[in-house]
Amino acid sequence: MxxxxxxxxxxxxxxxxxxxxxxxxxxxxxxxxxxxxxxxxxxxxxxxxxxxxxxxxxxxxxxxxxxxxxxxxxxxxxxxxxxxxxxxxxxxxxxxxxxxxxxxxxxxxxxxxxxxxxxxxxxxxxxxxxxxxxxxxRSTVVSGLRDLVVLNSTGSEFHGYIEDEYTTLQPTADRILATAVSAQWRHSGVSSSSSSSFGESYTEVRRCLLEAFAETHSLSLQQTLYAMGERVLTTREEVCEIRFAMPNKHHFLVDLAPFGLGNDNEVYYAADRPYGLIEGAVLRDDAPDAAFAWE
Amino acid sequence: MxxxxxxxxxxxxxxxxxxxxxxxxxxxxxxxxxxxxxxxxxxxxxxxxxxxxxxxxxxxxxxxxxxxxxxxxxxxxxxxxxxxxxxxxxxxxxxxxxxxxxxxxxxxxxxxxxxxxxxxxxxxxxxxxxxxxxxxxRSTVVSGLRDLVVLNSTGSEFHGYIEDEYTTLQPTADRILATAVSAQWRHSGVSSSSSSSFGESYTEVRRCLLEAFAETHSLSLQQTLYAMGERVLTTREEVCEIRFAMPNKHHFLVDLAPFGLGNDNEVYYAADRPYGLIEGAVLRDDAPDAAFAWE
Amino acid sequence: MxxxxxxxxxxxxxxxxxxxxxxxxxxxxxxxxxxxxxxxxxxxxxxxxxxxxxxxxxxxxxxxxxxxxxxxxxxxxxxxxxxxxxxxxxxxxxxxxxxxxxxxxxxxxxxxxxxxxxxxxxxxxxxxxxxxxxxxxRSTVVSGLRDLVVLNSTGSEFHGYIEDEYTTLQPTADRILATAVSAQWRHSGVSSSSSSSFGESYTEVRRCLLEAFAETHSLSLQQTLYAMGERVLTTREEVCEIRFAMPNKHHFLVDLAPFGLGNDNEVYYAADRPYGLIEGAVLRDDAPDAAFAWE
Amino acid sequence: MxxxxxxxxxxxxxxxxxxxxxxxxxxxxxxxxxxxxxxxxxxxxxxxxxxxxxxxxxxxxxxxxxxxxxxxxxxxxxxxxxxxxxxxxxxxxxxxxxxxxxxxxxxxxxxxxxxxxxxxxxxxxxxxxxxxxxxxxRSTVVSGLRDLVVLNSTGSEFHGYIEDEYTTLQPTADRILATAVSAQWRHSGVSSSSSSSFGESYTEVRRCLLEAFAETHSLSLQQTLYAMGERVLTTREEVCEIRFAMPNKHHFLVDLAPFGLGNDNEVYYAADRPYGLIEGAVLRDDAPDAAFAWE
Incomplete structure (x- = not known):
């Protein structure tokens, strides 16, 4: 053996x-x-x-x-x-x-x-x-960022999901959506990138991520993730693939009824664990295979 | 017993x-x-x-x-x-x-x-x-901040200290000075502070701290700490005492001579531990005693 | 596009x-x-x-x-x-x-x-x-552990390595070897494992790791890593592959000569960063391919 | 000024x-x-x-x-x-x-x-x-420990507390009690302690803490804290005061009724935040004042 x-x-x-x-x-x-x-x-x-x-x-x-x-x-x-x-x-x-x-x-x-x-x-x-x-x-360059923490205080819904015998979640038409974005994007080439371009590329990809997060009316965090990736790929031609890991940082509406108070999406409890975790890649359909693992 | x-x-x-x-x-x-x-x-x-x-x-x-x-x-x-x-x-x-x-x-x-x-x-x-x-x-209000990380890439010296049998440190006329400021400041009164004033007070104290850190040519981190406290107290009359805990986040000049290179204060190693830790209070000489412990 | x-x-x-x-x-x-x-x-x-x-x-x-x-x-x-x-x-x-x-x-x-x-x-x-x-x-089962911190206070050498223009390290015939073991091992099968066997398997793999770490006279952390993996694979037939990530937690001998003292491998500074990081897999030569990624 | x-x-x-x-x-x-x-x-x-x-x-x-x-x-x-x-x-x-x-x-x-x-x-x-x-x-010696994590899976109750308009907590006659003990104890003297005695003292104080935690049927975490302190002081004459900071690491019973299941104190959710935090000192009535702050 x-x-x-x-x-x-x-x-x-x-x-x-x-x-x-x-x-x-x-x-x-x-x-x-x-x-x-x-x-x-x-x-x-x-x-x-x-x-x-x-x-x-x-x-x-x-x-x-x-x-x-x-x-x-x-x-x-x-x-x-x-x-x-x-x-x-x-x-x-x-x-x-x-x-x-x-x-x-x-x-x-x-x-x-x-x-x-x-x-x-x-x-x-x-x-x-x-x-x-x-x-x-052969060379590959993957740029990225982590711990970019973002929050939409409205513009996020979640409903229409599978219900089974373990379902207790109520659908919602208005929730907080918050996440800490970890993203990595692969550059199509290496040689074409002059020094200045990596800097500009980073600034612009980051701006795409923030704007797409803010501008997407979200029915699920997956939809937001995809929109962020799509925005980067349609805006920045030097990027051929982008991968995300985005925790759904839950903000639970606090039930204030026992205290004789309403809560019209104003008071939230920011939970630590457990959290949703959404991971996904968005890429061009003609993106070349990566020569090396991303890790 | x-x-x-x-x-x-x-x-x-x-x-x-x-x-x-x-x-x-x-x-x-x-x-x-x-x-x-x-x-x-x-x-x-x-x-x-x-x-x-x-x-x-x-x-x-x-x-x-x-x-x-x-x-x-x-x-x-x-x-x-x-x-x-x-x-x-x-x-x-x-x-x-x-x-x-x-x-x-x-x-x-x-x-x-x-x-x-x-x-x-x-x-x-x-x-x-x-x-x-x-x-x-009786009420007391202590405002503060922590993890305000600042760095001067020059304008800091350290020399003239005690030398004993365990001294190996060389004096320097130009070093990086970096710290993560934790500061807490006690308000003279409570009733006089309208809601808006705590917000303005915070903004201005923070500005004093940053400016005094940046503007002080430093012969020791203690001197910088004191200057920061003095700046707050002479600028903001609502504050009667301020306390600091400031780690000296050491940045050591790397010896590049073995590689045939000079290092004119350009390449530093940012160390984790051990670190200096400077703690001190600055107060008005007529500051009333605090009614309660700060902690 | x-x-x-x-x-x-x-x-x-x-x-x-x-x-x-x-x-x-x-x-x-x-x-x-x-x-x-x-x-x-x-x-x-x-x-x-x-x-x-x-x-x-x-x-x-x-x-x-x-x-x-x-x-x-x-x-x-x-x-x-x-x-x-x-x-x-x-x-x-x-x-x-x-x-x-x-x-x-x-x-x-x-x-x-x-x-x-x-x-x-x-x-x-x-x-x-x-x-x-x-x-x-299809199912795969990967068991593991992390943060198993171990240290040999002798029995570790490091010499005979490449020297280039950036080499300053001195070879040593006696150093502390310390690491925090992260290990993951893949089970050959799933169905054969009764509930009790996963528990016993874990206990025994952990024992193999500790014993191989302790018993290996080490010329490099890679050698120790391999010995640990080999010990597991030759002892536990249910395991077909094991992967490690092992930081070399450096303990540097402190130079006490300036204080008129020797240091016969007695006083060490335990450094945080940077650290060596050794990653490697050991497997049976007939190990089946993993059906799924390990992550 | x-x-x-x-x-x-x-x-x-x-x-x-x-x-x-x-x-x-x-x-x-x-x-x-x-x-x-x-x-x-x-x-x-x-x-x-x-x-x-x-x-x-x-x-x-x-x-x-x-x-x-x-x-x-x-x-x-x-x-x-x-x-x-x-x-x-x-x-x-x-x-x-x-x-x-x-x-x-x-x-x-x-x-x-x-x-x-x-x-x-x-x-x-x-x-x-x-x-x-x-x-x-003058010298003072305060010994201690932190991150001693302990848990009783029964033998803890909580009821009879104040109820006001913000109360929603239900009383319980059986809950998990878990905490991470931070304790510091002050030695009555310094000179009397030979080297061996600090080691023995530590071992014995730690044993007192564990045993008192385990043996106390608890109506509140405060009661447990006091019992732990009392046990140390009545057992170890070299200690004159002990201080604790003990988070109440909440374990909430999960409501499994929606899934047609009972939960007879078997399945708990271990929460992170918020947590109770109980701090207190226990001392001899003739304990001398501490010469210096504990911190």
């Missing part, structure tokens, strides 16, 4: 890197979290502990810092591609690199005068990307 | 309440987390389990929801006072009430047309208040 | 359910967290919001509670299979069900007498399972 | 330190988290940024590591006292030191043979202590 090694990868996760650019008194910062994962000739290290094919995770951390110094950190997708290609191109034993970067957003604190080096964290949402690159020269 | 009951309180913590106000198609939301804690004639419940003096925590939850329906949720300080007074005034066995409220901030999603019911969570910082009220009619 | 719906699923996540069984004065508890996700005829709900094919997530929550009452909660794998089959078998529009359950462990508090209804949470690790079932009658 | 500095302290928080003791092939580990906070002549550093009185937090981190090397880490209370005294005794500008330590528990992984260096994290609860020491030679 022989036992064999299956898919595997290793790397340094969550290197927290802050890059400052000084343009006279005006500073710019990039605050990112870099994770790299490599795979290749890794039979030996698993079976015998021989590390001859292993580029240590410590070196991957160093490389992230060194590249940030040497090249700066522009759009996270570009920085991830730079790192991924470096690992595959420089090490024959590394056949595939995956680089994931999270970026945290900062806003300037308005200050009079020309000293511009003060910042306040802006929002809780996180911009993300996952880049794959292999020694056959 | 008799054993006695010491200080005690009980209540319902973290009632997550969302209040919607519909002004035609324009909606407003208040998203809060209410915690109440009561004390009074509580010997029996501790010693024998007799609950005759106990207003159940479930009822406290109901009261928060019912009051939100009946009175709306305006400024959190006002809503907390309303609840605290209710408990003490309506129940002879309750001698003291403490109400703590957190508020989460939302921003409108810009949508064309007159449907205005879509929101996106705005920032990770949380507005807070703690209100005390007792049966002698 | 038509846009289409891709893979999707929806369900109720994290229904926190506690089931008590009273055997006279001796109580038994099961503390679980149930998440179900369904897929099937879901075009309509995404494209038009028509919910006719949707079994609401609220009903899924109810079903979990009702089944716990009706059938009890035995081994989590069996309870998950029961739910998954129910959804697919009872609803023609549901073609596939995925049920994930986490179980939290409790230990009895020793008490004299025959009242046995007091428990204390035992450990931070969590037992898990993910079950898939579809309308073709 | 002069502004002045109020109470303040500063230090290094959360130095994660692991100390290994090698007794031949048998290793012992101590896994702790050390936080120190100092106060004294700190006017200058706040008002002008002058650091001449400041022992840097970086040095405090170094000191924790150096002391772990030099003296080992025995009982956390002793190690905290050692550090606190060092800061006050060695630095004239430091008038007061507070040292807080958390300890994480590990259990040996049973392995055959004489290699005994493998451990698995044991439980999620955390042992704690807070020590104060000042230049007048």
């Amino acid at each position: 022989p036992v064999i090694l299956g898919p595997n990868r290793y790397g340094k996760a969550e290197t927290r890197l802050v890059r400052v650019v000084r343009d006279g008194g005006v500073h710019h910062i990039k605050d990112v979290n870099v994770s790299s994962a490599l795979s290749g000739d890794m039979e030996d290290v698993h079976l015998t502990g021989g590390n001859a094919a292993v580029l240590p995770t410590d070196t991957q951390k160093n490389t992230a810092f060194a590249f940030a110094g040497k090249f700066g950190v522009g759009q996270i997708e570009d920085f991830a591609l730079l790192l991924a290609r470096h690992y595959v191109d420089s090490q024959p034993t590394i056949h595939h690199a995956r680089v994931e970067i999270e970026e945290y957003s900062w806003r300037r604190i308005p200050v009079s005068g020309d000293r511009q080096h003060s910042f306040v964290r802006d929002g809780q949402e996180v911009r993300t990307c996952i880049v794959h690159h292999d020694r056959d020269g | 008799p054993v006695i009951l010491g200080p005690n309180r009980y209540g319902k913590a973290e009632t997550r309440l969302v209040r919607v106000v519909r002004d035609g198609g324009v909606h407003h939301i208040k998203d809060v987390n209410v915690s109440s804690a009561l004390s009074g004639d509580m010997e029996d419940v501790h010693l024998t389990g007799g609950n005759a003096a106990v207003l159940p925590t479930d009822t406290q939850k109901n009261t928060a929801f019912a009051f939100a329906g009946k009175f709306g949720v305006g400024q959190i300080e006002d809503f907390a006072l309303l609840l605290a007074r209710h408990y003490v005034d309506s129940q002879p066995t309750i001698h003291h009430a403490r109400v703590e409220i957190e508020e989460y901030s939302w921003r409108r999603i810009p949508v064309s047309g007159d449907r205005q019911h879509s929101f996106v969570r705005d920032g990770q910082e949380v507005r807070t208040c703690i209100v005390h009220h007792d049966r002698d009619g | 038509p846009v289409i719906l891709g893979p999707n699923r929806y369900g109720k996540a994290e229904t926190r359910l506690v089931r008590v069984v009273r055997d006279g004065g001796v109580h038994h508890i099961k503390d679980v967290n149930v998440s179900s996700a369904l897929s099937g005829d879901m075009e309509d709900v995404h494209l038009t919001g028509g919910n006719a094919a949707v079994l609401p997530t609220d009903t899924q929550k109810n079903t979990a509670f009702a089944f716990a009452g009706k059938f009890g909660v035995g081994q989590i794998e069996d309870f998950a299979l029961l739910l998954a089959r129910h959804y697919v078998d009872s609803q023609p529009t549901i073609h596939h069900a995925r049920v994930e359950i986490e179980e939290y462990s409790w230990r009895r508090i020793p008490v004299s007498g025959d009242r046995q209804h007091s428990f204390v949470r035992d450990g931070q690790e969590v037992r898990t399972c993910i079950v898939h079932h579809d309308r073709d009658g | 002069p502004v002045i500095l109020g109470p303040n302290r500063y230090g290094k928080a959360e130095t994660r330190l692991v100390r290994v003791v090698r007794d031949g092939g048998v290793h012992h580990i101590k896994d702790v988290n050390v936080s120190s906070a100092l106060s004294g002549d700190m006017e200058d550093v706040h008002l002008t940024g002058g650091n001449a009185a400041v022992l840097p937090t970086d040095t405090q981190k170094n000191t924790a590591f150096a002391f772990a090397g030099k003296f080992g880490v025995g009982q956390i209370e002793d190690f905290a006292l050692l550090l606190a005294r060092h800061y006050v005794d060695s630095q004239p500008t430091i008038h007061h030191a507070r040292v807080e330590i958390e300890e994480y528990s590990w259990r040996r992984i049973p392995v055959s043979g004489d290699r005994q260096h493998s451990f698995v994290r044991d439980g999620q609860e955390v042992r704690t202590c807070i020590v104060h020491h000042d230049r007048d030679g």
Whole structure:
């Protein structure tokens, strides 16, 4: 009954890197979290502990810092591609690199005068990307965001669903719809994207998501999800597929009748668990297959 | 060796309440987390389990929801006072009430047309208040915020400190200074504050904190803390004391020399733990004693 | 440029359910967290919001509670299979069900007498399972655990790795090796597993993991991972594949030389981030393909 | 309107330190988290940024590591006292030191043979202590624990409480009582406690807490809290006061009647928020005043 090694990868996760650019008194910062994962000739290290094919995770951390110094950190997708290609191109034993970067957003604190080096964290949402690159020269870029928390206080209904012996839910024609959007979108190509375009692409996809969420009169969270994906794909031609994981953050109308009060959709209890969880992909019908897994 | 009951309180913590106000198609939301804690004639419940003096925590939850329906949720300080007074005034066995409220901030999603019911969570910082009220009619209001994360990419030095046999730190004339501000400020009075003033007070105190953080050339985080407190107290006459807990979120300059690179304060490693922790109070020299503990 | 719906699923996540069984004065508890996700005829709900094919997530929550009452909660794998089959078998529009359950462990508090209804949470690790079932009658069962935190204070080396221009790590012949094991193992079959066997299987796999971790003199965390997987597969014939995600929780030897002290592998700094992350699968060479994704 | 500095302290928080003791092939580990906070002549550093009185937090981190090397880490209370005294005794500008330590528990992984260096994290609860020491030679030691999660599946009632217009809760004669115990207990003296006694004291106090929780037929969580405190004080003479914060982790009986099922206290929903929160102190009637705040 022989036992064999299956898919595997290793790397340094969550290197927290802050890059400052000084343009006279005006500073710019990039605050990112870099994770790299490599795979290749890794039979030996698993079976015998021989590390001859292993580029240590410590070196991957160093490389992230060194590249940030040497090249700066522009759009996270570009920085991830730079790192991924470096690992595959420089090490024959590394056949595939995956680089994931999270970026945290900062806003300037308005200050009079020309000293511009003060910042306040802006929002809780996180911009993300996952880049794959292999020694056959194939690359994929998936951009994304998470923890974009949105709420419609009306414009959401839910009815007409299956009823079985375990049904107690009452249909509603007016509810709060709230979710924390996690979305990842795959770029059709890599080479066509200049550095500026990843930044613009992110801003515009995010705007599409917010607008479609706000503008969709929703009969189900799935409908909203699809509308958000469709909006992105019909607006942004560089995107060929988008995937969502959206919890239905339930807001339950509180029964105030025992206290002699009505509740005309005004007072809600925001529940933690359980929550609905809606996951789905929207894609072009001619989207090419992804060369690599998204994860 | 008799054993006695010491200080005690009980209540319902973290009632997550969302209040919607519909002004035609324009909606407003208040998203809060209410915690109440009561004390009074509580010997029996501790010693024998007799609950005759106990207003159940479930009822406290109901009261928060019912009051939100009946009175709306305006400024959190006002809503907390309303609840605290209710408990003490309506129940002879309750001698003291403490109400703590957190508020989460939302921003409108810009949508064309007159449907205005879509929101996106705005920032990770949380507005807070703690209100005390007792049966002698005394009240205190402490407003606050937490998780206001700020960073100066220059304008911070650290040197001239004690050196002992365990010192290895090198002095620096230019470092990143970053912290997550937790601040609580005590209002001189309660009655003088109309509803609108708590809202304006919060906005202005927050602005003072940000500006003083940004404008202070810092020789130590303590100096920055004091400057922030002083700015609030000299700007906002309704505040008589302010307390801070500010972690020094270390950003260490990465040594890139092994890679043949310089690092002119450009590439930093953002560390998690350990971190410095600076706590301090700034107050008017004629600030009245607080009637109640802040906690 | 038509846009289409891709893979999707929806369900109720994290229904926190506690089931008590009273055997006279001796109580038994099961503390679980149930998440179900369904897929099937879901075009309509995404494209038009028509919910006719949707079994609401609220009903899924109810079903979990009702089944716990009706059938009890035995081994989590069996309870998950029961739910998954129910959804697919009872609803023609549901073609596939995925049920994930986490179980939290409790230990009895020793008490004299025959009242046995007091428990204390035992450990931070969590037992898990993910079950898939579809309308073709195929089922897969993946058992697992996470947050099993283990540490070897010696018996770990790391050297002989690739050195490049970004290498600064020094080789070591004696280091702490610590990780938080997340492991998932796929059962070869479903029908052969009686209820008791999932419980025994879990206990024994966990024991294999701990023993292999402890007994492996490690030249790399990958080697340890493989040894753990191999131990499971050679010991437990019901398992055909096992996958790991194991962070290398770095413990750095502190340089005490500046203080005139040696440090003979005695004083370590336990770092948070970044951390190594080792992921890998070990399987039988004749393991059948998994019918469904593991996630 | 002069502004002045109020109470303040500063230090290094959360130095994660692991100390290994090698007794031949048998290793012992101590896994702790050390936080120190100092106060004294700190006017200058706040008002002008002058650091001449400041022992840097970086040095405090170094000191924790150096002391772990030099003296080992025995009982956390002793190690905290050692550090606190060092800061006050060695630095004239430091008038007061507070040292807080958390300890994480590990259990040996049973392995055959004489290699005994493998451990698995044991439980999620955390042992704690807070020590104060000042230049007048006064010291206090508060030991504690947190996240000790316990549950009684019966033996808990709740009725006879106040009913007002906001009451909807039904009285119950049989409910689940569950909580996560946070407790801190103050030692009557410091000097009398030999190293071994803090360890034994902790073990015995923890046992008292568990047993009193399990053995108390509870009419309210307050009654249970008091019984736990009383048990400690009547059993352990070295303790003069104990304080608790105990959330009432609600387990709500699920209404299965809509599904044609009864629910004889068998199926519960474990809620997250809101939760009851019971805080209280139990002390000897002749307990001396605490020299310092507990926090």
